[in-house]
Amino acid sequence: MNITEKILAKASGKNKVIAGDIVDANVDVIMVHDLTGPLAVEAFNRTGVSRVWDNKKIVIILDHQVPAESVKAAELHKMLRGFAKEQNIRLYDVGRGGICHQVMPEKGHVLPGTVIVGADSHTCTYGAFGAFATGIGSTEAAAVFATGKLWLKVPETVKIVVDGKFRKFTAPKDLILSIIGRVSADGATYKAVEFAGPAVRDMNVSGRMTLCNMSVEMGAKNGIVEPDQLTGKFLKGRTGKSYECFNSDVDAKYEKTLEFDVSSLEPSVACPSSVDNIKPASELSNILVDQAFIGSCTNGRIEDLRLAAEILKNRTVKEGVRALVIPASQEVYKQAVKEGLLEIFADAGAIVCGSACGPCLGGHIGLLAPGEICVSTSNRNFIGRMGSTQASVYLASPATVAASAITGHITDPNDLEA
Amino acid sequence: MKVSGSAIKLGSNIDTDVILPGKYLVLISPNDLAKHAMEGLDPSFAKKAAKGIVLVAGRNFGCGSSREQAPLALKYAGVKCIVAESFARIFFRNAINIGLPVIECRDISATVDSGDEVVIDFDSGEIQNKSSGKTISGVKLPSFIQEILADGGLIENLQRRLKKK
Numbered sequence: 001m002n003i004t005e006k007i008l009a010k011a012s013g014k015n016k017v018i019a020g021d022i023v024d025a026n027v028d029v030i031m032v033h034d035l036t037g038p039l040a041v042e043a044f045n046r047t048g049v050s051r052v053w054d055n056k057k058i059v060i061i062l063d064h065q066v067p068a069e070s071v072k073a074a075e076l077h078k079m080l081r082g083f084a085k086e087q088n089i090r091l092y093d094v095g096r097g098g099i100c101h102q103v104m105p106e107k108g109h110v111l112p113g114t115v116i117v118g119a120d121s122h123t124c125t126y127g128a129f130g131a132f133a134t135g136i137g138s139t140e141a142a143a144v145f146a147t148g149k150l151w152l153k154v155p156e157t158v159k160i161v162v163d164g165k166f167r168k169f170t171a172p173k174d175l176i177l178s179i180i181g182r183v184s185a186d187g188a189t190y191k192a193v194e195f196a197g198p199a200v201r202d203m204n205v206s207g208r209m210t211l212c213n214m215s216v217e218m219g220a221k222n223g224i225v226e227p228d229q230l231t232g233k234f235l236k237g238r239t240g241k242s243y244e245c246f247n248s249d250v251d252a253k254y255e256k257t258l259e260f261d262v263s264s265l266e267p268s269v270a271c272p273s274s275v276d277n278i279k280p281a282s283e284l285s286n287i288l289v290d291q292a293f294i295g296s297c298t299n300g301r302i303e304d305l306r307l308a309a310e311i312l313k314n315r316t317v318k319e320g321v322r323a324l325v326i327p328a329s330q331e332v333y334k335q336a337v338k339e340g341l342l343e344i345f346a347d348a349g350a351i352v353c354g355s356a357c358g359p360c361l362g363g364h365i366g367l368l369a370p371g372e373i374c375v376s377t378s379n380r381n382f383i384g385r386m387g388s389t390q391a392s393v394y395l396a397s398p399a400t401v402a403a404s405a406i407t408g409h410i411t412d413p414n415d416l417e418a
Numbered sequence: 419m420k421v422s423g424s425a426i427k428l429g430s431n432i433d434t435d436v437i438l439p440g441k442y443l444v445l446i447s448p449n450d451l452a453k454h455a456m457e458g459l460d461p462s463f464a465k466k467a468a469k470g471i472v473l474v475a476g477r478n479f480g481c482g483s484s485r486e487q488a489p490l491a492l493k494y495a496g497v498k499c500i501v502a503e504s505f506a507r508i509f510f511r512n513a514i515n516i517g518l519p520v521i522e523c524r525d526i527s528a529t530v531d532s533g534d535e536v537v538i539d540f541d542s543g544e545i546q547n548k549s550s551g552k553t554i555s556g557v558k559l560p561s562f563i564q565e566i567l568a569d570g571g572l573i574e575n576l577q578r579r580l581k582k583k
Contacts, residue, residue: 022560035443039486042446046573048580065444072444121484121508137486137512139572146576151562185431186478190507219478221507274431361483362440382435382482384458389439 002157002252003224004192007132011115021154027144028114029057033100035064036119036138038076041083043142052087053148059109060084060091061100066356069364098329098355101125101297106331108239112227113246117150122297124215128208130227130245155221156255158188161197164263169413171307172207173299173397176214177268179260181278189219199262200225205234206303213298214379217275267412270395273383281400284410291374292323292405294398296360299377300328302335304398309341311402311413312348318408323350324366326358362386375404419568421499421519422537423472425530430476437488451487452494467496472536475502476527480509489513499538501526501545514563517571523556540564
């Protein structure tokens with residue numbers, strides 16, 4: 001079996017599962033946030049069950065519309081705080097957490113070998129730690145609150161083997177964009193995507209999270225990386241729980257194996273309005289930008305901010321461009337303060353906002369007017385994603401977004417003048 | 419279970435941001451959500467769907483976010499059923515869980531045009547275009563999913579199962 005199959009077999013009490021089996025899996029952890037949690041609570045209240053199955057296995061994180069930008073959002077937050085208190089569920093409030101997919105691993109809720117579901121499509125991020133993690137909807141979250149179980153079809157697995165060494169100013173984001181460009185926006189629908197190979201082994205957990213995070217942008221059920229000593233190093237001090245690390249068998253079955261080499265990878269950009277519409281940054285210098293956004297569950301981690309700061313240091317954001325930097329969590333924020341990164345951003349003329357999803361989903365902070373263009377480190381460039389349906393979003397790495405903020409047009413960071 | 423209605427046909431990769439833009443996610447009432455259904459693609463969609471329609475789409479319908487508000491908005495706007503060449507997996511589960519019937523059919527875009535009268539038989543998986551007289555086969559849903567739909571959604575299904583115990 002491969003790692004995904006092993007985790008699902010264990011979670012459903014079976015010795016073996018194969019792709020296509022439908023299993024009733026025991027859920028280890030479930031997460032909901034402020035835009036999916038309220039519907040889940042409403043649905044849970046309709047089940048007739050008075051207490052959740054296990055309050056210690058549920059996590060609520062306020063991250064989308066925070067701090068509350070409207071009375072409606074404030075009401076939703078209040079409702080979730082009430083539910084958390086009543087059921088004695090851990091809730092990460094404004095200023096105590098950050099973006100759910102960053103907070104979950106940071107606070108030790110993500111462990112290798114476990115089944116984690118979340119009412120957010122980017123829940124697949126946690127596969128970076130060797131967990132099976134997938135997104136579900138609010139009603140299904142309510143059913144898990146009540147029963148602790150979820151039916152899952154064991155997916156076929158696509159193995160992606162990555163070789164080579166990243167060149168200067170290319171990053172895991174460029175890799176996942178080029179993978180999606182080849183696989184297409186629905187090329188892995190219902191499937192597991194297992195990232196392997198020397199370049200993934202050399203990659204820190206932050207980069208692995210970027211890969212797994214965007215697996216859903218090719219339709220995948222989950223993205224996953226076998227856990228190793230880097231996983232253990234990250235988890236050290238974050239959890240007191242024991243966990244089981246699974247690896248894929250040598251003779252494990254894959255639907256197909258795709259090979260990539262990052263040695264020849266160029267800074268890449270997903271052009272509007274599909275994540276698989278990939279072009280090299282160097283070919284897009286005619287695209288003038290109004291906004292540059294560095295943040296999100298895809299690229300708001302300390303490694304991402306360091307990369308952006310390296311480029312923005314002693315440089316200035318182009319007049320007429322607004323640059324937004326949003327650290328993914330309070331932990332990332334504090335680390336960025338310690339390292340002097342926030343000062344670099346402020347000196348460059350960028351605004352640093354509190355940890356939240358920000359403009360990524362067009363709900364709050366930094367929305368776009370008709371005709372405007374944003375180059376962003378986030379994960380989706382659908383029509384209307386970041387505000388007006390007449391605005392456009394280009395997705396790129398933190399280095400490319402920082403370089404573009406300086407020049408005012410989409411820029412390969414290697415083309416910046418010293 | 420059979421569902422019938424006049425078709426509205428869309429293309430491929432219709433994502434949840436055009437089905438229900440992010441700025442409306444603070445709305446809770448399904449009827450409020452319904453007013454904005456498919457607003458990112460066609461602001462007059464809710465009006466067109468109000469009489470009760472069958473939505474026909476290409477590949478990867480509902481890709482993107484896990485927002486259940488997307489199928490909720492469609493259901494309450496008047497979408498009685500969605501037939502697509504393929505669905506994004508979270509949308510597919512969400513639709514079933516809120517009691518909105520969905521079925522996959524690879525040949526649907528080539529067989530049905532906007533305005534055609536369509537009948538979907540969920541027991542057999544057959545889709546009949548009454549306007550053209552053609553009948554094609556979709557992917558029949560497993561019986562436990564058909565039960566969820568027959569109950570009206572996952573919560574109703576769960577209530578029934580919990581009572582049995």
